[in-house]
Amino acid sequence: MCNFHAMELLRNRLKWADLHSWEVSPEEALQIQLRLRNKMSLNNGFDEIERIAGADVGYLKDMAIGGVVIMDFPGLEVVEKTFSYSPIKFPYLPGLLAFREGPPLLGAFKKIKSKVDLILFDGQGIAHPRRMGMATHLGLFLDKATIGCAKSKLIGHYSPPQVKKGSFELLKDEEKVLGAVVRTKDKIRPVFVSPGHKTNLDTSIKIVLECARVSRLPEPLRRAHLLVNRLKKERNYLAADGR
Numbered sequence: 001m002c003n004f005h006a007m008e009l010l011r012n013r014l015k016w017a018d019l020h021s022w023e024v025s026p027e028e029a030l031q032i033q034l035r036l037r038n039k040m041s042l043n044n045g046f047d048e049i050e051r052i053a054g055a056d057v058g059y060l061k062d063m064a065i066g067g068v069v070i071m072d073f074p075g076l077e078v079v080e081k082t083f084s085y086s087p088i089k090f091p092y093l094p095g096l097l098a099f100r101e102g103p104p105l106l107g108a109f110k111k112i113k114s115k116v117d118l119i120l121f122d123g124q125g126i127a128h129p130r131r132m133g134m135a136t137h138l139g140l141f142l143d144k145a146t147i148g149c150a151k152s153k154l155i156g157h158y159s160p161p162q163v164k165k166g167s168f169e170l171l172k173d174e175e176k177v178l179g180a181v182v183r184t185k186d187k188i189r190p191v192f193v194s195p196g197h198k199t200n201l202d203t204s205i206k207i208v209l210e211c212a213r214v215s216r217l218p219e220p221l222r223r224a225h226l227l228v229n230r231l232k233k234e235r236n237y238l239a240a241d242g243r
Helices: 002-012 026-039 098-109 134-142 201-211 219-240
Strands: 051-059 063-072 078-087 118-121 145-150 168-173 176-182 191-197
Touching: 026 134, 051 098, 051 219, 063 098, 063 219, 078 098, 078 219, 098 134, 118 134, 118 201, 118 219, 134 145, 134 191, 145 201, 168 191, 176 201, 191 201, 201 219
Parallel strands: 051 118, 118 145
Antiparallel strands: 051 063, 063 078, 145 191, 168 176, 176 191
């Protein structure tokens, strides 16, 4: 039984390509995005979804906390939580967020023991000037299906969706469709959904709506956000207590 359990852990553990160093300049980061963008796929890279993860990052003074919450699907019961602390080494620059938040998130993903079929990121997918938002970038690293679900727009234009949950309008850059502006609750501000890697737009919209149960954010992202906020409070309490 022990050997079987160990084999299961090895089978489920995420593996990824080491595509580049994270210790780069903004100019080098931009060139990396241009180089990687031709590698992403907008075809669904799964047969079925049994486990879905949400990934978010919180900040302390000089540290970032990457949090990942894995849930079963469609039940959305929590299966596993992981997190990782990482020193902040890259400035906050719109369009280059993956270089700031990638290291703590990958640190958290390294600890995962459960099988994951799809990952939701609090950030953009292809709705990005170089089509290489957080969800696309880390989707390539992890070789997993990913979706970007952001609270604000980075690029593009759209018409406001109707106020009913499930309504959406396409997000476009000129005439190119990048994603959708999706109403996840009645009369609540919409979220900006775009495929990351190994997913298409229809699937991305469907998954986000199926996971929107309690709040504006899909449940895996809401739980990941709560996780990193709790860790921030605990860390700040320990610092204030002198520990």
